[in-house]
Amino acid sequence: MSVLGVPILEGLYPSTMDLYPLEAKEFNRIHPFYENLRQKRFTTTKCKKCGSEPFPPRVVCPKCNSDDLEWVDLPTEGKVLRFTEEVAGVPLGFESPLIHALVDLGGGRKLISRVVNCKEGELKEGAAVKLAVFDIPPMIIEKKGVMAEAERVFFAFEPVKK
């Protein structure tokens, strides 16, 4: 694999151009999120001291400052409140139509997610969607001069087929 104009980068992994998180445990302390995701679980951290469950997951509770946290499950089904279908100008790394929805997971939790496995014109407001987990390109970690691939998954939501 060559990099045009920058031949010195041939065969190297420019992680600062990686649109996905550096999920491997060597590079972050919330890697259980991604390991749970691989089991089709959508999780976050709960503070054992004050009970708060912020998302995204943390390493320190932003409410009470405790670092005694545990992993808990979030809902994996939700309802589409608003959505948008981008046909033109889709950024590199995503396919047209690029569909995004404001998804209500209940309990006051709403997030904006990509909607996959969905054709243009298929989605409706109020539709049920569920967590979709898929493989993304592995990240590369150099250990003692050897390049190792670390498998990765990421998530979006998809329509619940009736």
Add this chain to the structure above:
Amino acid sequence: MPDRKVCIIGGGMSKWGVREASIVDMTQEAAKDCFDDVPALKRADVDGLLFASSYCGRRSFQVNAAPVMAERIGLKPTSICTRVDTLCAGGSSGIILATGLIRSGMADIVMIAGGEKLYTPQRWETYYSELASIDHDWDGAQGIGLPPPFFSMTAQEHMKRYGTTKEQLSAVSVKNRRNGATNPKGHFQKAVTMEEVMAARPIAPPLGLFDCTPVTDGCAAVLLTHEDKAKELSDRPLVYIRGTAQATLHSMSMNWPGEHLADWLHLRTAAKKVYERARVGPGDIDVAQTHDCFTISEIIEMEDLGFCKKGEGGHFVESGQSDFGGEVPVNTDGGLLSCGHPFGATGIRQAREMLHQLQGRAIKQVEGAKIGLTHNLSGLNVEHTILIYGREP
């Protein structure tokens, strides 16, 4: 510790647009224009530089850009020389910080410069880099770094909840492109008709081409100092920074602070604070530059800045209340929709236009303007920044 009154005394801009120039070139152009605006000031008298740029690190491969810019401009700052990054609000953040430094006596004359070189040799990188502009690991990885989809959902929310129409969205674009048509520094010098805006190529419906700010290269610069020095350097009317506020309540879409996407609690939070600090209310504002990154943004800003009631922003714009002769003329130099939006430079461009308005020398002048407001929305609508300027401290 002193408590000095702080004035803006000069402003400059490079030409904005798709530029055959680097960020270093355009910063020099903006600084030159700014020094030309205050002929009595020598470069050696400037003891501070704040450089506002978000993308110099990524698109120009230059972090720690402030010393580079100081050297190219010919400044030798001794009080402060640093870079500021608040994406779309970076310039305004620089002005807020400089105000504090000058007010407290930690600096005397500070240049706030900033801008972006957004166009890369290959166009994919220009757009791909946008994925860095929001909460990268969560929202960015969902592909919402390019903002039209987010603001499309915001517009749909406002339309369904309050009956706002596509014509009302378009009216923002028609007004701002008309205001910008006589601004030689902006990206566009061409007015557009309601028919053209309504029929434009869809980007993320209901938003079309003219509902969105373009991708623009450009830099801008302003100079701030304390009242006594301002009097010494210029015979023009003094323009004071009366109050500032910057509110952020979340960074990731799961934690959106409002009741719904068209409810901007963080903007109202910043507005409440800035009006208190400036000792004025929304009815006292004679002229405003608000962050029209999308037409829907300006409509919601009219509401949450308190210029009209919630839900009436569409009607407010359509009925001419934000135009010359209305309640409060907004984006008198063309705003983001006509000037473009090289992120770090936008708040500085707004400050320069406000300086011109309050000194009575704007290209499109609001007669007798005494109090002005500038506003930025930044990131994926995660922060709101407001400054109020006045002819009186």
